[in-house]
Amino acid sequence: MTSDSPTAQVGTRNTRQKAAVLNLLQDNPQFCSAQQVHVQLVNSGEGIGLTTVYRILQALAGAGLVDVLRTDTEQLYRHCSPTHHHHLVCRSCSRTVEIEDRAVEQWAAQAAAEHGFREVTHTVEVFGICAECG
Amino acid sequence: MTSDSPTAQVGTRNTRQKAAVLNLLQDNPQFCSAQQVHVQLVNSGEGIGLTTVYRILQALAGAGLVDVLRTDTEQLYRHCSPTHHHHLVCRSCSRTVEIEDRAVEQWAAQAAAEHGFREVTHTVEVFGICAECG
DNA sequence: CGCTAATTTGCAATGGTTTTCATTAAGAGG
DNA sequence: CCTCTTAATGAAAACCATTGCAAATTAGCG
Numbered sequence: 001m002t003s004d005s006p007t008a009q010v011g012t013r014n015t016r017q018k019a020a021v022l023n024l025l026q027d028n029p030q031f032c033s034a035q036q037v038h039v040q041l042v043n044s045g046e047g048i049g050l051t052t053v054y055r056i057l058q059a060l061a062g063a064g065l066v067d068v069l070r071t072d073t074e075q076l077y078r079h080c081s082p083t084h085h086h087h088l089v090c091r092s093c094s095r096t097v098e099i100e101d102r103a104v105e106q107w108a109a110q111a112a113a114e115h116g117f118r119e120v121t122h123t124v125e126v127f128g129i130c131a132e133c134g
Numbered sequence: 135m136t137s138d139s140p141t142a143q144v145g146t147r148n149t150r151q152k153a154a155v156l157n158l159l160q161d162n163p164q165f166c167s168a169q170q171v172h173v174q175l176v177n178s179g180e181g182i183g184l185t186t187v188y189r190i191l192q193a194l195a196g197a198g199l200v201d202v203l204r205t206d207t208e209q210l211y212r213h214c215s216p217t218h219h220h221h222l223v224c225r226s227c228s229r230t231v232e233i234e235d236r237a238v239e240q241w242a243a244q245a246a247a248e249h250g251f252r253e254v255t256h257t258v259e260v261f262g263i264c265a266e267c268g
Numbered sequence: 269c270g271c272t273a274a275t276t277t278g279c280a281a282t283g284g285t286t287t288t289c290a291t292t293a294a295g296a297g298g
Numbered sequence: 299c300c301t302c303t304t305a306a307t308g309a310a311a312a313c314c315a316t317t318g319c320a321a322a323t324t325a326g327c328g
Contacts (some may be wrong), residue, residue: 117262
């Protein structure tokens, strides 16, 4: 049975805070940090703690509803399409393109199988300088 | 001109601390954290600060002499072969296999080129449960 | 050797994230 | 509605990693 509540996809209960984070992300196509999300919510009148923002973002990431981009110093979050994909990120301006390819999935699965590994997951990030910055 | 001093590959000077970190890593095939490296060195009588350990490990990683594995909470370091490769890591026991494949490199380069990106780099990690833990 | 310049070191302070634990509140069942 | 159970919240503490800056160390040179 699928959930009809907007926030039920993460955790077991619907809370004001989950809805607020989710709404903010859906309205914003940019990557933003947990701290930025927190400040924006507080400024817009939402009562929410920084810890809670971190936890909700983490849960959303685990559920595949947001992308996580780990920079050297911090982690950035962005609402994303729910299908499996990877990122092509500009080192200069952070412009991001979602990319997908079966070949990589198969390569990862096969490499793992050859060494007797099961329950395989993988992380892939591609970085470069985009055309506009180049 | 190539360096003949064991630690000259990182930075411009040979110090006791660099040699100590390098020796420890070469004797240890496992991934370990900066903090673990620090504790082990101090316990074995080396006078060295935690900050310095972090900096040396960072420099070694930049020079390609050690692998960095970013987990959720910390970064792990391990001495590695100097050729480009990726990792297959057991989620349970952290056993690690170095894997390599041209297909992934080419895929990344091509995906980037299609979107007009230059100077492409990529990070790839594969996780699973190894045969012994499975 | 001893002097000097410049890198390296390490403590302390900072930044970002996670954990702990007492409190709050969601929501199921009277 | 009211109550009860349990998950979620949030303030403070803990944690990992980085940065600023003064002191110590290295290595080149007289």
